[in-house]
Amino acid sequence: MGSVIESLHQQLVNKEISCEALVKGKLDALKASDYNASNYILDDYALDLAKKVDAKIAKGERIGLLEGIPFGVKDVYLLQGTYSSASSDFLKKYNSPYTATAIQKLLDAGAIPVAKENCDSFGHGSSSENTVFGPVKNALDKGKVAGGSSGGSAVNVAKDFTTFSIGGDTGGSIRQPAGYNAIYGLKPTYGKISRFGLMAYASSTDCVGPIAQELEDIRIVLNTMSGKDVKDQTTFASDAIAEEAVSSGLAKGTKIGYYKNFIETEALDPAMKKQFKNILATLEAEGIEIVPLDFFDADILVATYYALAMAETASNLARLDGTNYGVREEGESLKEGYSVTRSENFTAETQRRIVGGNQVLSQGHSEEIYNKALALRAQISHHFDEDFKNVDLILSPVTPNPVPEIGNNLKDPMTMYLSDAYTVGFSLGGLPTLTAPLALETGVQITAAKRQEAKLFSCANFLKQVL
């Protein structure tokens, strides 16, 4: 079972490499990169921390597993004393007053942040093109998108510029870029990791999660960040996931479900359809019981998710008016000032989502759209509860189509929204879902019932062995 974190840890402990050299190597690679994956590189911040780790090692003190390990942070998390822009003009010079709980836990474990990473502005996108720092280029093909919204984080991990990165997933924003860049990305159960200090997009589905090249590293980082936080009342206490979860496989007779309508559709790329069916055949040959399941149409999932996400982001971003922080443009009146500030500093896609959200919530629309979307969401969640009475896990493609070229998504927002068809449902259900870079061009998605993350690791390890 591979672990880049474990390997680097051993090199530090054995003094085969100094922490300063390790961190400097990452910083140099980040600076030389032309992938547009990082908004801010944390030179002095990271090197100061690295020197402290080296001093500890020199004194013969024991260091923890994550101590001195360089990592990246999506630029929507606050890290005290560093800029947190959400890839927007609005907050380009916003200096974080405090640190997000998830990031603080990593700092407490000794991990070293080296970059604030490019993403779709405020998480609004599926390609990391909706950013004022330039579109993020795919790690495997610079002409293609990195995926989004945590595109910069996925690319930095895939290129080994960071050992792991922390992304944010509201409707697929960790899983999809992980798939596009052929690495692992986990959206945990909603509430497993505190959202305190994460700039809110859609609070009812926002999740913090790790992105890494190795499954074991996902487990290590997940365990470090998980747990109850009084600053986020939706969090819950959870036990650490044991190492055996990664090294074990699936027992014969394990039931794996898949949604028939996700596969038996012309919307799914033919090559990906064939590859997915091959996975099912291989699993069946290994003694796994494959269970076809019925599910909601993809367009209902996408519309329900976007109606709710837009409503929530319109409310969350109402606070950005230039009064207390961020950019302020002057106007002839107070309201004119707000309006000019918001019109000039939100991107077109962010404006579209805010306006859509206000439309959803406005008189006359709230009953037939917002309340109905809430009811549909309740039905979707209920459906998941029933499905997981019959199966242990659900497999699906991450996306219906291969990685798009740069430039196409922003021209056609509906295509971008529909590219989330296979990820948003699991977000609405608050379910733990892992992207594994296996079999399909954009990877395979593994979903378990709430709080059953350990099963994801066992399944991913099993798939890795048999595919």
Added chain:
Amino acid sequence: MGKEMTLDVLSSIKGATASKVVEDLFEVIKKGHVDGGTNEVHQQSVAIDDLRPDEVINSTTTERNLIIDNFPKEKNGFLVVPKVIEE
């Protein structure tokens, strides 16, 4: 009162109007079928028996300084508001 607010006013975004792509999403919702028997469950609701203590926690000096540093306009350590409404 009673006057309908337009989307540009609601959103504080100049010239904001409904977009076709968002309207299309809403049409899907309108046509969606909701089972009468399904009780609406608030999946992400918070239990009220486990709330954090209702007490003030003061910011650190570093945090306060950074908040001031982020003021769009500042005078003698105070936030300068965009307009003073005297009515």
